[in-house]
Amino acid sequence: MLNLGDDIIDGLPNITGCESEIQEAIASGAKDLIYVQKDIKPFAGIRAGFANVLHMHQPLVPAGGSDIKTAKVISNLRYMLDNPTIGDYHDAPTFLHCYERMGDFIPDLVAEGHDPRITLEYSGSLLFGLRQMGEDRILEKLKKLTCDPKFQKNVEWVGMPWAHVVAPSTPVQDFKYHVQAFQQHFASIFGVDALKRIRGFSPSEMALPNDPDVAYGYIKTLKECGYQWVLIQEHTIELISTGGPLENKYIPHLLVARSSRGDSVSITAIIKTQGSDSKLIGQMQPYYEAQSLSHKPNTLAGKDIPPLVTQVADGENGGVMMNEFPSKFLAVMRESSHTPVPPMNVSEYLEHLSLLGITEDDYPTVQPIMQNRIWSAMKPGDGPERLRAVIEEQRAAGNGFNMEGGSWTNEISWVKGYENLLGPMEKLSVELHEKVGQIESKGGKIDTKEARWRNALFHLLVTQTSCYRYWGQGMWTDFGLEVIRRGREIIEKEF
Structure with a gap:
């Protein structure tokens, strides 16, 4: 059994050093049924299901002291607890309770004879x-x-990028570090067997790259790291067959990513509908939507299947999630357990489909938004130069075309207005990779178990959190720039 040791090593999270061993462990159980027994009749008596995903995250900030240049990197939650008079920081104790309350709710419901379900997503930085x-x-x-x-x-549990990074605006060479860091960190806390049961991936901000080469690299990374499905916001994808919107949002789709070089990779996509509104889960809307769908015929590959309503929302943000969700969650779980419209986690649902003989080949195929316009002007295999030319042609044509990717809302750009942060962030990444390249060109090799690598990687990952941009210019970009400064200093001194 792979033993990863403690989840903190020399004051830093256990995020690197066992990449190949972890991937081998995940691959060893990839085909195992983990939620459904083979002798259970798939979907017997079930007319519709609903899945709730609770997204939990706190960034890390250089705020453990009065001087930002020397302050310890701590959780933003610690900063909130220490500064209750700033803004809404008085909510910090409630946030803490939100992070633990499922540890009480689920055992209590099971003890009462109910059959609850919940999906958890906690960032590595949290x-x-x-x-x-x-x-x-x-x-x-x-x-x-x-x-x-x-x-x-x-x-x-579902996986996510360790520091809650937005994939379309994260340096391509670094995204895999986030995915692998989460896996190792999670396994160091909960064990490798628990990690092997994670089949799905939840993108930060529901962000999906739509640049074909970036999207290809993104999905390839997920598949290489053992993920079997990914949560996707409905308006960030389009049907390959028509370039239009989805026809049935409540069944799995196959997300296909094709590159300019002609490579292709695909993964099961589970559709999250509507925008990012914590009230949807706070008031258990997926249950009532599932009820409304329970009498409508639903088929896939010629077989009758129940629809699955899937939602993800912050598990701690907002008055509804903090105050109204607990009683509503408990009431709905008690009401829906052992009924024709039960709670059902995504991997459980997919295992039922597999027992019916339904495979990925039966799913409708989709691609990231805007790609229909690209593939109408070129073919996969025409190469990166042709892709860049087509992108510029489409930008010039207008009609809302962009290659910034899609997320839970297309009203927010993760690029525009943040050049003062993105530029240094990308430079830090380039400098680290250049140092590694120089060492390897001289016959050396970076041992990912080394303390200097863990320290440099930690600072690199922290700088790329979406929070340094989402919360606007000022204090948050100052935090980001300071961590970048420290990262560059570490690279200069240690490599």
Whole structure:
């Protein structure tokens, strides 16, 4: 059994050093059924299902001291707790409770004889921050949900980028670091067996690259890291057959990414409908939507299947999630358990489909938005230069064309207005990779278990969090630029 040791090493999260061993472990159980028994009749008596994903995240900030140049990198949650008079920072204790409450809700519901479901998504930076703050109680509750066989069918985890980065505007060469860092960090807390049960991936801000070469690299990374499905916002993709919107949002689709060089990769896509509104899950809207769909015929590959309504929302943000969600969640789980419209996690749903003989080949095929306009003007295989020319032609033609990717809302750009941060961020990435290249060109090799690599990688990943941009210019970009400065200093001194 692979033993990763402690989840904090010399004050830093355990995020690197066991990449190949982890991928081998994940691959060894990739075809195992983990939520449904083979002798269970698929979907017996089920007319519709609903899945709720709780997204939890706190960034890391250089705020553990009065001088930003020397302040310790700490969780933003710690900063909030220490500064309750700033803005809405008085909500920090409630946030802490939100991170642990499923550890009480699920066991209580199971003890009552109900069959609840929930999907959890915690960023690596949040998990590290909780441990750094000494909140072992919360992590132990999560570990019980994750590792106790009594609750394994009730709770599904999904993977995410370690520092909550937006894929379309993250240096392509770094995105895989985030994916692998999350996997190793998660396994160091909850164990490799728990990691092997993670089949799905939840993109930060529901961001999907639509530049063909970036999208190809993105999906290729997910597949190489063992992920079998990905959550996708409905308006960030288009049908390959028509270039138009989806015809049925409540069944799986096959997301196909084709590159300018002619390569292709695909992954199962689970569609999240509507925008990012925590009230949808806070008021358990997916359950009521599933009820409304339960009497409509739904087929895939000629077989009758129930629709699955899937939503993801912040698990701690906003008055509805903080105050109204607990009682509503408990009530709906009690009402829906063991009924024709039950809660059902995504991997469980996909396992039922597999027992019916339905495979990815049966799913409708989709691609990232705007790509129909690209492939109408060129073919996969025409090469990167032709792709760049077509992109410029389409930009000039207008009609809303852009290659910034799609996310939960197309009203926010993760690029425009942040050049003062993105430029240095990308420079840090380039400098690190150049140093590695120089070492390798001289016959050397970077050992990813080395302390200097862990330190440099940690700072690189922290700089790329979406929060340094989402929260606007000022303090947040200052935080980002300071971590970048430290990262460059580490590279200069240690490499």
